[in-house]
Structure formats: structure tokens, C-alpha cells
Amino acid sequence: MTATVAPPPSGPVPYEQEFALRLLADMVRIRRMEEACAQRYGEGRIRGFLHLYIGEEAVATGAMHALGAQDNVVATYREHGHALLRGVSMAAIMAEMFGRREGCSRGRGGSMHLFDAATRFFGGNAIVGGGLPLAVGLALAAKMQGEGRVTACFFGEGAVAEGAFHESMNLAALWGLPVAFLCENNLYAMGTALARSESRTDLCAKAEVFGMPALRADGMDVVAVHEAARQAVAQVREGGGPVFVEFQTYRFRAHSMFDPELYRDRAEVEAWKTRGPIHTYSARLKAQGLLDEERFLALDRAAEEEVAEATAFAESAALEPVEDLLRDVCTPPEAGP
């Protein structure tokens, strides 16, 4: 079976050099961090589920740069990159993967449950579709309090089969809530292809059912992602109610570290790799004279150094004492909100 994919993203990058390179550097940071995670997983240092985002970096990168500090972010269990670009330190993310107290969830959450109150990062949610109602509520609170916050809600295309998706989309549209529904369509819900699970595979049509504006963007092209996300976020911020965006992307690695990938052809994966977000974007930047090999190597080296420092931090970080096992099941009286 030969997979046919669209040609690699191309065309001019419409940004100043500094921002253009920031996007590249952030994609590389996610890639290098997750490669290190996979390696540590292989060594048995990271356990549990580990869902890698490798191949999909353009989505989190382009979208996260469209948000402001006041905005809310709700993500899925494949959220390492989202947390990192939202501003959670790589050290805190790595320490969480290592199950350490210095982890961003004190070692209680692991890979799937990264949280950070300071950056309004409302988590890693390991129930498919589980984040959507939460995002609707965050947006409701923002609207009732007259705050200009946008809630960005990331989810995979697998979530559109869940009742939570339809209920949440309806509620957000009905109440005109400031949510950007950002659907990362990587074509497979674990091993189930979209066409094998949806009677209608046009995801934007599902949003339009609720009277919600819907956009579609090439999720392998950080420029297309950023432009679509900017447009959606601006529209939501202006008070126009929720907007849905489908990012068409592809994961290069298995669903999780337990996945033998029996459901897709190697050729399909290889074909999608020709559309890889980092090398295609780098080539465009080089063609425009915004990047040369030396510069690429420098930002790659910086990412590797960040990963090395984060990993060293995680390895030396303390474990939560077992005596604190029950801590934070309930809020201590003095710490109430």
C-alpha cells in the first residue's frame, strides 16, 4: 500500500526573523525533550503511559504562540509540548515524568497530568474528551466575570466520537462562550482510523452543525497553524463565541510506548515524514535566508543543553515522602481558594 500525502508545506514564511526562529526553536525543544523521554522510558526511568507528540509539534507551537498570558489552556494526555510552550519549565516537566516532588504535579500526575496554575495550564486530561466540558466552564467563568480570557481547548479527533464533544460544543455555542476548540486530527484514535469510527469524517462539518465557525489548517505547517490559531483566538476574543479549528497532522511515533502499530503501514508513516514540521519549515527559512545550517545547529544545541539540564535536575530531584501520600486529596483549611 502506498500512502498518498499532500506535498510538503512550502511558501514564504511571513514573519520577522526573530519570531520565525522562535517557532523553529520551540518545535526543536519539544522534539528533543520527547526523544529524551523515549530514551529514559527505554531505560526504565520513566514509566506508566508515555504518549509522544513527535511529528505534531507544529500544532502546539503555532497555537500556543497565538495565546496571551491571561488565557486558559486545557490539553490532553499528549501534552508535553503544550506544557513546555505554555511556560512550564522543562525541568519541572521532566521531574514529573520521573515521578519527583519537584515535578509540576509533585509526581502525582506523570506524563498525562502536567498542571501549572501559574501559567493557567489546566492540565493534561487522560479521559478522551474530558477536557472539553472543563474548558466550557472556564470560559463561562471568564464571561461571567467580564475577563477577556480565551480558553484554548486542545483535543484529538478521537474525542469527536464522545458525547462530551457534542454536549460541550453545543453548550459553548448556545452561550456564546470564549473557547477556541483546537482539534489535533492525527488520523488515528489509538489504532482506530477516523474513517473507521466516524460516519462523516469532515470534522469542520461537525462544528458547523452547532452554528460554530470552523477553520481547517495544515497541522504540519507551523505558519498555517499559527495563522489559523491567531484568527480563531482573535475572533473568540472579540466576543463572537466559540470557534473550531481542525489541524490536520500526523504522529510519527506509536500511540504510546505499548503500541505495536499493527494498524498502519510503515510506508504511510514514511510518506508523512516527508511533511515533517521541523525539516520542511527549516528548508523554507533557509530558502528565504532567515536560517543557515550554523544557526540551526546552534538552536538545536541549545535545546539539547536544556534537555540535559532538565534531565539532570529530574534525576537528582527528591521523591515525595510517602508520609505525604494523602496530602492534597482535600484542600487544607488554611489553603482554601
Next chain:
Amino acid sequence: MSPTRMSYREALRAALREAMQRDPRVFLMGEDVGRYGGTYAVSKGLLEEFGAERIRDTPLSELAFVGAGIGAALGGMRPIVEVMTVNFSLLALDQIVNTAAALRHMSGGQFSVPLVIRMATGAGRQLAAQHSHSLENWYAHIPGIRVLAPATIEDARAMLWPALRDPDPVVIFEHAQLYNLEEDLPAHWESNADISHARVRRNGTDLSLLAWGGCLGKALEAAALLEGEGISAEVIDLRVLRPLDMDTVLASVRRTHRAVVVDEGWRSGSLAGELLARIAEESFYDLDAAPARVCSQEVPIPYAKHLEDAALPQVPMIAAAARRVAGRDA
């Protein structure tokens, strides 16, 4: 001040009104809470008083609007989510169990969820299997939430405000048979009620009857019946189903040396079972007789009146269990 006569429904409404007036972050959302006035007429008139922003009718989307309540709580509001009945709360269990209850611990203490969920529970009105569940025990099983069961006018009036002040999720069960109950609200009722402890509703010396919610009245009736037979039953209203106030329960059992639990839930895996296990674990040598429980029959609750009655704990069964435990059934 003299006591005020009011219904359970009116007490709940007064509590909602007080909360809305005291805290602008509080709002009520749920199916038919506004225009319709609430399925059990609890929120009747509140839409006119507080407007559609704060008395918010929702679509029939339990999963989404309970989850939205969690999100709104995280976003700085103090939502009260009314789920019409516990039966429909099953559609929202994912959000309650996987998010509301787990979020604080799972986030390393970063995110508390100050959410109140109210729901009607229980059988007794010939509504058949899908509208008659008593699943309080399911919620009482889950770490991270507080579960309340107001059984009196005073608790209906007083428990909501402290529940809203709790930084963590609170689930309040209102037994559907209680809405029409009329009692005097004592003049001294406290608007910042204790939501941590059980209460002795009737003092007695021969055995402890433990009950809550819709079964409290039945336990008190049984105690009155037993008194005529010379058996002095103490009645404990559990009030708080999680965390359990075992100090009050055990103090009573250590005085009476005998215990009977009344629970409208099914026997297998019931809260009654948990209470008896803890009594056995912690007060085994204080007991003068094997304890007992009166639970619902293990059957989907049927429609026909005589069958429904037979399926649920009733006063004669409670009295009979009490006589057995008291060694007076001969």
C-alpha cells in the same frame, strides 16, 4: 425569635437565595432550574429575582454542564450545579470522579474545585427502576469529595452555605420524599452549619439506629414504636456520608452496645456495610450482639406500589431488626 414553619423545599430555596445574595460568584445551573422553576420547584422564583445569568437553564447534557461547573469553579466562580436526580448523575460520573474529585491531588495541590452539586435521590414515588436509585454510596466511595445528606429542615436550610465555603467538591443529596416535609426551623439555626459531624436525633440506651436522608424519618418512627415496647433506641443522623464521622457513631455504639443501620441502597457494597465493618473493626468488644442492617431488596425498584414498598426499608422491618439485635424478638 420564634421558630419558622417551612417545607424542606422552601428551606433549600431560602438557602439558595441567601447564597446568591451573599456571594456574587455563586450561580445555579441545571436542567429546568429557571423558567420551569426547578423539577421539584426548589428554585421557583429565583430566575425572576436573580436573572438568567445566575439562574442558568442548561440543555440535557449532564456530562457537559457538570464539567462546566468544575471549569467555572476553577475559573473563580462558585457554581451550584443541580443535577435533576441521582439517576441522571450517572451521565456525569466521569467528570465528577475523574476530574472534580481527582484534580487537586493529581495536580500536586494546585487546583481545588469549589463546586457544589445538588441532586434528588431515592425511591418511594412509584417512578420505577430508572428514577428510584439511591446511589449515595457510590459518591461516598470517592476520595476528594464531601457528601452530605440533609434530612431535616434545619440542614436543608443550613448546609448549602458551608458547602459553598468548602474549597473542594461537595455533593448534596436531597431525598425526593423530603421536599414536602414541613417542620419548624429552629430560631437558633446557624447559617454556618457544621458539615463534618453526625448528630444524635433521639437519645436512647438500648441500641443505636444509624440512618440518613430519606431513612431518618423511618428510623425515628421505628424508635417511637420501640419505645412503646420498652426498647430505648438512640437515633443517629449521619448527615455527612463522606468523610464518615465515626467518632459520633462509635460513641453511641459504645453506650448502647448494639447497632442497626438503615440504608435505602442495595445491601451488597452498601454504605451500611461500610459502617458495620468499621463498627466491627473499632468497637467489636463493645458489642453485645451481632449488628444488623436494613437495606433495599436487591432488585431494580419496581413500579407497583406494593412491590416498591416491599423493596424499600420500612418502619416495621427496622423495628423488627432492632428487636432482634436487642434480643427482644421472642
